Amino acid sequence: MKIGKATVPQSAICAHNPDTIVVRGEDLCQDLIGQLGFGDYFYLLLTGKRPDAPASAVLNATLVAIAEHGLVPSVQAARMTLAAAPDALQGAVAAGILGCGSVILGASETAGRLFDEIHRASEQHGGDLKAAARTVVGEWRARGQAVPGYGHPVHKARDPRVSALFRVSKQAGGGQRYVEIAEAVEQVLPEVIGKDLRLNVSAAIPAVLLGVGFPLNALKGVPMLARCAGLIAHMSEELEQPIGFALSYQATLEQRYTGHVPAGFVPVQKID
Amino acid sequence: MKIGKATVPQSAICAHNPDTIVVRGEDLCQDLIGQLGFGDYFYLLLTGKRPDAPASAVLNATLVAIAEHGLVPSVQAARMTLAAAPDALQGAVAAGILGCGSVILGASETAGRLFDEIHRASEQHGGDLKAAARTVVGEWRARGQAVPGYGHPVHKARDPRVSALFRVSKQAGGGQRYVEIAEAVEQVLPEVIGKDLRLNVSAAIPAVLLGVGFPLNALKGVPMLARCAGLIAHMSEELEQPIGFALSYQATLEQRYTGHVPAGFVPVQKID
Amino acid sequence: MKIGKATVPQSAICAHNPDTIVVRGEDLCQDLIGQLGFGDYFYLLLTGKRPDAPASAVLNATLVAIAEHGLVPSVQAARMTLAAAPDALQGAVAAGILGCGSVILGASETAGRLFDEIHRASEQHGGDLKAAARTVVGEWRARGQAVPGYGHPVHKARDPRVSALFRVSKQAGGGQRYVEIAEAVEQVLPEVIGKDLRLNVSAAIPAVLLGVGFPLNALKGVPMLARCAGLIAHMSEELEQPIGFALSYQATLEQRYTGHVPAGFVPVQKID
């Protein structure tokens, strides 16, 4: 069935013949395997060119920063899935990846779009980043759009990953423009939205990546690849020492049932 | 609902408090972010310890080797999924991950198990790896179990990624034991299964990884993380230049319909 | 980790004790198993009450209408996934479900929202549905929002499923209000968007379902459950007679490579 206009598939990522595999214009076996770390190869795959030194340092740092934070919801979902289907590791990892959505890990990309909008608006404010941040955040707020990347359920003071990423960015010579924008947003938040929320890792990631030329449209992929690494580690532990069903058992200990019951029926759930 | 015996979830991967995040016993923000490449961090997450130099070189090389090979079936599935649901990048990546199964990328782990079995059997053969390979492959064959990691639809001579990985392993000082086993299997295949199939990347991966102490049980995660990187690159290209529906259009141009039709009905599909 | 405010899970769908399972206030084993068809049970699960006769007829008709349409992209993605991971049926079905997105099957819900908006706007137009349709469709168009549910790549005249669903709705005594709205949109499309697109199944589904009181917010679930049935049938056929890899082979026969190549490299792909 013909959907849309394009009928001939094309791609610029990879070509091959029986002897050679070309990825992004380079010979995979001669020039890439053994020459490039995996983080740098991800940059090449995504953008079509090798990272320079600042981009390499910053991208690897962000991937390390966001890969793992314990038994977060997507890890729990993946561990429950593996407990139910232990033969299909790929299914459990996929279930975890499906939790990389707008509310949780998608914030990196949305924060990047916010910073980019402030960057572009700053000229109209004579280069005053705080003024630009005030305007743009106010507009997001007025549209009912959440401001992503600020506040964290555990790390109420600044998320410790923020300073680590900012430090790497500075030491590696990454551009500081979007770090300054991210901090400008942090400063204006109390007056614009009435809450003193501090930078979390999801804002720090675009702040440092945009400064080394990482494409805005590819931001979403960074937390996704990173979490994939964390998920695989959890799946390996789950296969050795399963807790998937223990998690689901604990999760419902306090469960309340709010529906109707037939006469005389006493559920094991609590009733509201 | 209590399923199984364990009721208290436990994990050794990550702990945190408001100021600090600990991963595998190390302070994420002080000791890991900016200190470790992403490939090495994956090793730490999975195994609980940092890789030594050979392990780092070999693991990164395998991740680079297997991340990308063009419009393979799982990439096509992911691109079709993104075309249908462009707002949910995580869904398309998950669909691609679901294609990392026993037939395609699972071969790395199965080949690792084969090599491990030959390694353990070799003592009974006075250390003769070819004899051990002959016996073990013969047993797999007799049980009707496919021998994984040999032969490739495109790379009929040795898959070029094999020599690249073996070269990295040697240069990095990785153990050569499982490389020798992998080559012993290649040598005995013609006589045992009657086909002259050469090593492909899925056999080379466990051959070099087991030689640097990478755990057998974690092998399956390597192609999965690697492909996740390739999938994200393809999704990024798909968002810029969509081919998901072009792929599905092409795929059915020659489709044949083999069922019944009501009288007078002429389908657009060809009929057998 | 505490995310958001709620800390106690509650649900009104199901309660149980060792002897009895209650679903939506009814005793599953006494009152539901053997008393209700599966389509009607889906209505009860979703809405909390049993369907009346028109709702039952219309819901079952829509589920039948949208369950299957051959080797569409999501079915191809699922068949490729099963070919790569034949042990994990659930993974292949999940891959297919992931293709029920905004572009393909999500149109049912979006069309329902469009019709609801026209319904609510009609009062301001003195009950003139065409005028209300003209205004609302014009506003969607002005916002750059696609008008869902009209036009089909194969069924250029009205999708034959439309008349079938409208016939069932009338015969079952379902409300015709949203059918009239759907037809009003069809009539105004040429003047508002300049294309003579006819109703397809994704518009007919909300047109008939909203007329029997089916909740707007639950519309998205109808094509998803329906396609799950079609996907399972395809997976069953795939296990008997695999075509997953044949589809991916065909899909790339005309593939073009648009990237760079190293000097002297001749890819098997065509080059642009």
Added chain:
Amino acid sequence: MKIGKATVPQSAICAHNPDTIVVRGEDLCQDLIGQLGFGDYFYLLLTGKRPDAPASAVLNATLVAIAEHGLVPSVQAARMTLAAAPDALQGAVAAGILGCGSVILGASETAGRLFDEIHRASEQHGGDLKAAARTVVGEWRARGQAVPGYGHPVHKARDPRVSALFRVSKQAGGGQRYVEIAEAVEQVLPEVIGKDLRLNVSAAIPAVLLGVGFPLNALKGVPMLARCAGLIAHMSEELEQPIGFALSYQATLEQRYTGHVPAGFVPVQKID
């Protein structure tokens, strides 16, 4: 890339032209929409023929029986996923489907295979079903293979869904052969495996379905389609009243950390 031998995709499920859609040899719009309930249509899709009265009654009863049992692990995984990615309903449903694995819902198919083996073995035991059951269950046990479909964490006496399904099967005139086999297994379990485990719904499903000619290879699809309906209902409730993060919060209240910590670090998790 050509994987395997088949290069031309074929299917017997669906054909179409601009005016007509044919499913399993019947005209979808003339003969199926409005004529068949969704459960019966699933039978047609899967098997290629319409169910007779007993098959219809029994299949619908099994779909109703297994669709919903509250906040089971796969529902929790799906609700956590939706909480993290509320825009992608299909992703959350897919995450839930991924939990339909060998341990949880896959038992229906495995129990069906067990009953089929006993059926075929009974001739050698002069038709004595208990003797055949003793032998076959003993063989499964000796191979270390779990006996599926017996015992339930909540319903320690017979799962109430079992009698309901057996009642429907008898009333509808379904074959009782596999019901007798399922009961023979229940009777011999104490002596063969030393535990008095009673029939649960996963054994009752194949027992009644095989008796109406439902194909053994398609059994796995029944709980999967059924759970899809339950999952969609839970997702609808989750969108109205979210509990995904409350579940994940509760799940880790008792969490223990079993790894190392840097000197002086006090985690919020308990430490073993």
